[in-house]
Amino acid sequence: MEQIGFGIISACLLGAALGVVTGKNLVHSVLWLAVTLVTTAALYVFLNATFLAGIQVILYTGGVITLMLFGVMLTRRDERVMVENEQNGRRLWIAALAALGLFALLAAATFKTPGLPRTQAEPTTTDAIGRAFLTEHLLAFEVLSLLLLAAMVGAIVLARRHDAGADARGGL
Amino acid sequence: MTFDVVYGLSPLLVVALGALLLMLAEAFGKPNPQGLAPTGEVSDAGAGRAGELGMGAAVVLFVGAALSLGVWLAGPDNLVGLELTRPYLIWDRFTVFVCFTLCLGGGLSCLLAGGYLTEHEIDRAEFFPLVLFSTVGAMALAAAGELLTLFVALETMSLGVYALVGLRRTPRSSEAALKYFLLGSFAAALMLFGAALLYGATGRTDLAGIGQAIAAIGQGEGPGAAQVLIALVLVVVGLAFKVSAVPFHMWTPDAYEGAPTPATSYMAVAVKTAAFAVMVRVLLIAFGDERLTSWASGWPPVLATLAVASMTVANLVAGRQSSVKRMLAYSSIAHAGYALVAVVATIRSPAAEGSILFYLLTYTVSTAGAFGALILCGSRGKEAVSYEDLAGIAKRHPAAAMAFSLFLLSLAGVPPTAGFFGKLYVFQAAIDAELYVLTVVGLLNSLVGAYYYLRVIVFMYMREPAPGATLAVPMRSGYVASALVIAAVLVIALGVLPNVTLEWAAIATVGRS
Numbered sequence: 001m002e003q004i005g006f007g008i009i010s011a012c013l014l015g016a017a018l019g020v021v022t023g024k025n026l027v028h029s030v031l032w033l034a035v036t037l038v039t040t041a042a043l044y045v046f047l048n049a050t051f052l053a054g055i056q057v058i059l060y061t062g063g064v065i066t067l068m069l070f071g072v073m074l075t076r077r078d079e080r081v082m083v084e085n086e087q088n089g090r091r092l093w094i095a096a097l098a099a100l101g102l103f104a105l106l107a108a109a110t111f112k113t114p115g116l117p118r119t120q121a122e123p124t125t126t127d128a129i130g131r132a133f134l135t136e137h138l139l140a141f142e143v144l145s146l147l148l149l150a151a152m153v154g155a156i157v158l159a160r161r162h163d164a165g166a167d168a169r170g171g172l
Numbered sequence: 173m174t175f176d177v178v179y180g181l182s183p184l185l186v187v188a189l190g191a192l193l194l195m196l197a198e199a200f201g202k203p204n205p206q207g208l209a210p211t212g213e214v215s216d217a218g219a220g221r222a223g224e225l226g227m228g229a230a231v232v233l234f235v236g237a238a239l240s241l242g243v244w245l246a247g248p249d250n251l252v253g254l255e256l257t258r259p260y261l262i263w264d265r266f267t268v269f270v271c272f273t274l275c276l277g278g279g280l281s282c283l284l285a286g287g288y289l290t291e292h293e294i295d296r297a298e299f300f301p302l303v304l305f306s307t308v309g310a311m312a313l314a315a316a317g318e319l320l321t322l323f324v325a326l327e328t329m330s331l332g333v334y335a336l337v338g339l340r341r342t343p344r345s346s347e348a349a350l351k352y353f354l355l356g357s358f359a360a361a362l363m364l365f366g367a368a369l370l371y372g373a374t375g376r377t378d379l380a381g382i383g384q385a386i387a388a389i390g391q392g393e394g395p396g397a398a399q400v401l402i403a404l405v406l407v408v409v410g411l412a413f414k415v416s417a418v419p420f421h422m423w424t425p426d427a428y429e430g431a432p433t434p435a436t437s438y439m440a441v442a443v444k445t446a447a448f449a450v451m452v453r454v455l456l457i458a459f460g461d462e463r464l465t466s467w468a469s470g471w472p473p474v475l476a477t478l479a480v481a482s483m484t485v486a487n488l489v490a491g492r493q494s495s496v497k498r499m500l501a502y503s504s505i506a507h508a509g510y511a512l513v514a515v516v517a518t519i520r521s522p523a524a525e526g527s528i529l530f531y532l533l534t535y536t537v538s539t540a541g542a543f544g545a546l547i548l549c550g551s552r553g554k555e556a557v558s559y560e561d562l563a564g565i566a567k568r569h570p571a572a573a574m575a576f577s578l579f580l581l582s583l584a585g586v587p588p589t590a591g592f593f594g595k596l597y598v599f600q601a602a603i604d605a606e607l608y609v610l611t612v613v614g615l616l617n618s619l620v621g622a623y624y625y626l627r628v629i630v631f632m633y634m635r636e637p638a639p640g641a642t643l644a645v646p647m648r649s650g651y652v653a654s655a656l657v658i659a660a661v662l663v664i665a666l667g668v669l670p671n672v673t674l675e676w677a678a679i680a681t682v683g684r685s
Contacts, residue, residue, distance in 0.1 A: 105402060109369075112398040139260040140321045143312050146188060147328040150305035153195060154335030157298045158349075 006046060013039040026072050034065045051126050176251035180243055180263055183236040183271045184311050190232030191304030194225055198297045201225075221297050226286020226651060229300035233279030233307065240272035244676065259378035262317035262453070265680035266525070270314040270449040273533045276662075277441035278307040280540040280655045285434035287649030288547050292555075294432065296339050303438055306332030310446035317457070319367040319377045322450060326363070326414075330356055333443060336435035337427055348430025355413070355423045363410025369403035370458070372396075379458040387461045404459055404471060411454070414447035415508045418481040428501035433555075436497065437543035440504045441536040448511055448532060452525060453682050456518060465519045476516045476610055482509030483617040491624045495557050499624055500542060503583060506621055507535050513610050514598045520605035526678035527597040533673065534594030534666055538582035541659035544652055545576035551647035561644040562628060563635040569646035573632045575656045582663045584625040585618050590666035597674065 016039060019032030037060040044053035133141050178185065201221060248254055248263050257263055285299050309328025316322035334356065338349030371377055373396035374385035389396045409420065416424040428436045455471060464470035483506050490502030511531055517524035549565055549572050550556035556565075566573035582591035595618060602611045637643055666673060
């Protein structure tokens with residue numbers, strides 16, 4: 001039963017991923033990406049990582065994909081932006097070779113390691129993750145808050161409308 | 173105990189607090205009408221918000237450096253309770269020494285920015301909170317003893333810098349920022365992949381635990397050995413990107429050239445220093461197993477190849493640049509190569525860790541100084557970027573030319589400057605570790621390097637500007653001048669009296685298992 005479910009989900013995942021890279025239209029690619037991310041969340045459920053699955057759906061499908069769609073749709077009127085996903089023959093081969101190489105490397109590693117330490121069967125609860133954040137990983141958590149702050153300041157710096165600066169005249 | 177902990181972590185805390193305060197000051201402070209005036213002459217008196225905030229940021233960072241010095245003297249091991257932060261942050265003398273270097277480099281860059289942003293009318297005082305956030309990340313990165321903290325710190329350091337590169341909205345600057353961001357994220361993802369594999373193979377996230385588990389996996393074919401090797405490759409690639417070693421250096425010239433010069437200076441000194449610190453710690457503690465540090469089956473040959481490639485390629489390409497800023501970018505890649513020689517030497521020479529720390533300190537003061545001098549040679553509307561811009565500058569601004577020459581000589585490694593002793597101790601450690609080929613390659617490269625550093629000096633002192641060319645008028649700024657004075661004093665002090673600092677660096681080791 002589990003095997004069949006895993007097979008179906010993996011097939012969906014692979015199909016959707018192919019859709020992302022072969023789609024001729026950028027909007028379609030983004031929508032396929034959404035499918036990819038949701039099926040990945042399903043895989044997480046299989047691995048008993050329900051919290052991760054929830055985060056995956058909320059953050060990636062809900063947030064990132066929506067932002068990407070906005071980005072694509074807001075800029076497609078601009079003729080400088082190419083919405084078509086053009087395929088370049090030579091680059092395709094290089095990309096395929098690189099992907100196959102990485103696959104071979106990881107597959108070799110997976111097959112060469114028979115006895116991986118098994119994680120516990122019971123799902124990691126949100127409760128436990130929250131506790132770990134505020135006890136064990138408190139320092140990383142604190143640094144993380146600075147990271148988000150830096151990201152916000154950085155985003156504002158990059159997005160702010162340009163003011164009467166001298167950049168246009170300033171060389172470089 | 174509480175006091176000891178707070179005192180021990182004070183460099184980190186002061187800079188973090190300073191970042192928050194400066195952010196608020198920047199947001200709620202009065203906009204400076206003079207800085208915004210499109211035609212108004214910006215006088216020294218009205219140096220404006222950028223100048224004031226730059227001074228504030230520099231003071232915060234120099235206080236951080238002073239506190240690092242204080243903690244070093246008190247000895248982090250003597251501070252009760254500080255070991256509680258282990259294994260997340262390993263607050264030992266190694267960390268504290270690196271923190272000192274980071275704060276110094278960041279402070280000098282902030283002083284430079286105080287003058288630069290005002291002169292070029294870039295009304296972007298966000299520069300300073302971003303530098304401080306990034307420095308907090310860099311210090312945490314240097315201290316990180318656990319994979320999760322390490323990754324979060326790495327990203328905190330990088331995010332600020334990505335934004336700094338794109339601070340000016342010129343096409344070139346935006347392109348540089350985008351390139352750096354994309355490649356940087358890619359490298360971070362590779363490293364995260366490596367970290368995940370390490371956790372999978374060992375079940376641990378702290379570096380010391382990983383080191384023990386890898387030693388237990390031991391000889392060759394046990395379960396997890398292949399995973400560990402792949403993880404090692406991925407982590408080394410991620411770190412090599414951050415220190416910009418060849419062949420992971422492609423972004424460096426573009427990003428360094430497109431960024432505003434004070435940001436370039438910050439990237440060249442602080443990002444590289446923190447990345448080297450974490451590289452030493454990860455390689456010696458997590459991958460410090462006998463098999464992985466051996467010449468036949470571990471990381472030393474890989475890093476040695478990176479070192480040789482970085483030194484040789486960067487030095488050969490640097491000589492052919494027409495932009496001085498780009499030349500300095502390649503020179504920073506070459507310097508990463510010299511430091512990598514010392515990283516390889518850590519396998520057999522106990523003095524190598526100290527030589528890396530000392531080298532990074534000398535590199536920081538010389539590089540920040542060189543970029544500062546470059547800033548001083550140009551002014552609004554005409555930045556000095558090419559060799560031609562610098563032609564005859566010695567006649568127009570002898571002090572700037574003198575300072576620039578001093579820093580370039582230090583980068584070239586001419587005695588009695590700081591750079592000479594930095595290189596000397598690195599090569600001494602390499603000879604100690606019986607790495608004769610690497611030493612010879614490094615020495616030959618120093619000679620090649622001297623060519624393009626001296627070429628700048630030749631242009632400044634012996635060439636006349638082409639008739640009719642727009643002359644780069646040297647700017648006048650107390651901030652830039654004071655940064656140069658600090659850097660120059662340190663370059664000479666470390667060059668004339670290197671002993672004390674070197675002894676301090678030598679005691680600061682990562683305490684491998």
